[in-house]
Amino acid sequence: MASLVIVSHSRKLAEGLKEILEQIAKNIKIIAIGGVAVGKSSEGALGSDPVRIKETFLSLANEDAIFVICDFGSTVLAVKYAIKMLPEELIKKIHLIDAPLVEGAYAAAVEISSGSTVEEVIKAAENSRNFHKFS
Numbered sequence: 001m002a003s004l005v006i007v008s009h010s011r012k013l014a015e016g017l018k019e020i021l022e023q024i025a026k027n028i029k030i031i032a033i034g035g036v037a038v039g040k041s042s043e044g045a046l047g048s049d050p051v052r053i054k055e056t057f058l059s060l061a062n063e064d065a066i067f068v069i070c071d072f073g074s075t076v077l078a079v080k081y082a083i084k085m086l087p088e089e090l091i092k093k094i095h096l097i098d099a100p101l102v103e104g105a106y107a108a109a110v111e112i113s114s115g116s117t118v119e120e121v122i123k124a125a126e127n128s129r130n131f132h133k134f135s
Contacts, residue, residue, distance in 0.1 A: 001028070001029070002064055002065040002067060002112045002121070003030070003063045003065075003066050003067070004021070004028060004067050004069070004109055004112060005031045005057075005066060005067065005069070006018055006030065006031070006034075007034070007048060007068060007070045007071070008034040008048075008070070008075065009047055009072075011032070011033075011034035011035035013034060014033060014034035015034070017032065017102060024106070024113075025110060025112065025113035028113050029060070029063070031056055048070075049078065050079075050081040050082040053078060053079055053082035054083075054086060057086055057090060057094065058086070061090050066094045068094060068095065068097065069097045069105050070096075071101045076096070079096065080096075097125045097126065099125040099128050100128060103128035104126070105125070107124040107127070108121050
């Protein structure tokens with residue numbers, strides 16, 4: 001089984017995208033991570049938390065593949081930092097997708113739920129850049 005992890009600076013954005021994707025891809029696990037903890041609040045402020053990301057990856061250790069899509073640059077850095085703290089066997093299962101957040105996550109979710117290969121999921125998500133091109 002494969003999972004899709006959405007990482008955003010905004011918890012609301014990640015959760016909203018997860019809600020949409022769960023309507024089209026009911027047979028996959030979708031995890032939304034966003035924001036950073038502020039004091040005792042789990043709601044947090046805008047940002048990305050490498051420790052929270054690492055813990056999420058550890059919770060998915062039994063998955064065959066973990067696809068990760070991020071909103072922009074510093075979130076990607078937080079994900080890469082989190083990955084460095086993981087055991088090698090888990091790192092091999094994680095696949096970063098270089099695609100627009102919404103379109104890429106949508107394409108990845110459809111492909112994962114269809115049973116596509118790792119390569120097919122990544123290709124579809126990365127090709128999602130062309131979703132909005134008009135002739």
